[in-house]
Amino acid sequence: MSVISVTKLNKHFNENHALKDISLEVQQGEMVALLGPSGSGKSTLLRHLNGLVCADKSQAGLSQVKVLGNRVQQDGRFSPQVRASRGQTGYIFQQFNLVNRLSVLDNVLIGALNATPLWRSLTGRFSLNQKRQALAALDRVGLADFAQQRVSNLSGGQQQRVAIARALMQQAKIILADEPIASLDPESSRIVMEILQGINQQEGIAVVVTLHQVDYARRYCPRIVALKQGEIFFDGASEQLDQVTLDALYGSKPQAPHSVPQLWAKTA
Amino acid sequence: MKIVNDAGNMLELGADFFPPDFTDIRYYLEEMLITLHIALWGTLFAIILSVPLGLMCAENMVPAWIYQPTRRLMDAARAINEMVFAMLFVVTVGLGPFAGVMALFIHTTGVLAKLFSEAVEAIDPGQVEGVRATGANKLEEIVYGVIPQVLPLWISFSLYRFESNVRSATVVGMVGAGGIGVILWESIRGFMFPQTCAVMLIIIVTVSLLDFGSQRIRKHFI
Known part of the structure; x- marks a missing residue:
């Protein structure tokens, strides 16, 4: 049974297109890491799931977020059950x-x-x-x-x-964690991630956690969803996320080794 | 220049105040107590009303069509000095302490609602969002997310307003709104300076004692 179901979600912050046609399903009992560089939209997506942010207005029935079968928002409008839905969703913030x-x-x-x-x-x-x-x-x-x-x-x-x-x-019934360990030391991070993992495995509660550290995502989350510039860039088992995909995700391509001498040569 | 030239007159007037005449001290103290009552009830009613009104003046709590009219209403309550309100209430509810209570109540509500709302506008929104994320409704957000953050400031503002209302209450008495101000005004008008001096000393001692007391209360809550 899918506990989170997102269909064609779009969000603009003024000119910035933060989320582009996001569709995502999370099944019961899954532990999912949301990865992506800063500004890729992973926190924004998570906030939509709990109805803390409302998506762009759209035509009838086009975009919607459903959590545990209840509609959280549709076409850029909160559903009347949004509070009931928040009540069933644990939300962990970076700043607690x-x-x-x-x-x-x-x-x-x-x-x-x-x-x-x-x-x-x-x-x-x-x-x-x-x-x-x-x-x-x-x-x-x-x-x-x-x-x-x-x-x-x-x-x-x-x-x-x-x-x-x-x-x-x-x-x-589900826990959404928005960079829960980004302001913690390694030991506290480990404890927090292990508690989340324990809740996921013992109670079968689905956990979606946004992370900056790829190794934490690989260690604790069987499934990884990566966002880049507001689009889903990768969605699959964490073993499938290889170095080539990661480099493309974070844009850390090795610099051309002669780029600096070239610049120097020009000025000289 | 006048102060220098007429220094002799000043000294003479000053000398008339001493020694203070405490023959009617029982009467003075009774009236001082009434003044304290005026200040206390005026402030208390104002605090009770300022909690909802302060929240309704804060732009991070309510939409503009609520906070704009509420703010203008509070501006009006604050703009008119309590002395003016006292004179109006003396006409409507008659001479006596009740007019003083009403005058202080309205003016102080205007002041406290503004101070309360400024405290609310300075809160950390993250803590409120944390409460909202659990599925709490708007009232629960306020009780659990907003009030704990602003409470120390609110208490501090309220105590300060109580102190300054004790001072104001001595003055509203002058227009007939009850309390020690009536004696003060009558003794000044009757050139009974030793009595005036005694009344002023009683006011000074009372205000100092209150300052001391409120300091202790404030420390307890913060």
């Missing part, structure tokens, strides 16, 4: 996007807002059961002892694990 002045536990409980009646959520009356769940989620990421601390006192790697606990609290 936790509420700094709240405790770790409160931040995890934010993951329960969508499933909590309004009078309870607005007065902060989470049920005992929800608090137990939040502690269990923190335990899963190894931060149960930090529950009462303020998020701003935690290191970057710990904060990212709190963000994952928040996604677990949502009982998310």
Whole structure:
């Protein structure tokens, strides 16, 4: 069953055509890496999947994003179920996007807002059961002892694990991670990627993660989708992504060795 | 030049203030308490109203067709000095502290809504987006994503406004809106300078004590 289904998605930022006719399917239980140079549109694509950005307007039924069978947006308009869909989707940000002045536990409980009646959520009356769940989620990421601390006192790697606990609290059916390890040290990166991998393998939750480091993508993700200038450049098993494709993707072609002397020769 | 030439007059007037006359101190203190009440209730009502109005003035929270009219309304509330409001309310609700409360309430709402909205406009949008990404609705975004970020500033602004409202409350009394200002005005008009001096000393001590107190409250919350 496909949990993410994107059809003919286009997005312009003023003149810049950030996404060009993107169509993509992700099946249940997959772990997919989104690769691509900066500005290739991988973060933009991920934000469309959670309805944080709306695509270009289009003709009826032409472009749409469906997550877990629910429509998130169609033809450049959010669907009325966009909040329900966000509720089932865990989203991890590069800058963690936790509420700094709240405790770790409160931040995890934010993951329960969508499933909590309004009078309870607005007065902060989470049920005992929800608090137990939040502690269990923190335990899963190894931060149960930090529950009462303020998020701003935690290191970057710990904060990212709190963000994952928040996604677990949502009982998310899929997790979208937007460069989750781009601002972390190698050890924290490894821990975060292993937690994501563990969630993917044990619960069968589909994970889509944008990454800058190709070796992390190869190590943790069986499938790689690469974007270049807003188009899908490669989509396949990670073993199939060879050096030639990578060089073409990142445009790191070996420079012609005589280019510099030539320039020098001209001026001389 | 006048200050130099007429220095003798100034000294004479200054000398008339001393020694201060504290014979009616019980009465002064009672009226000072009323002044504090005027400031407290005026500020409290203003804070309660400024929370929604402050959010409705912030351009990162609501569309322009909401924040523009709200801002203009707050401009109007702020533009008119509390003394003017006090005179108007003395006419409508009669002489006494209630007119003072209403005057401070309206003026302070205009000020606090602006200060609150500026704090809201300076928040980190990422934290709110983090809350939104979990499927929270707009109200939950505000309660969990916005309020925690602005709360220290909001408390600080509110305490400062309370302090300055205590000062204003002594003045609105002059137009008949109750409190120690009435005594102050009457004693000045009656050339009873020793009494004036006593009232002024009481105001100074009260404001200093409040400053000290609010400093402690502020430290506790930030």
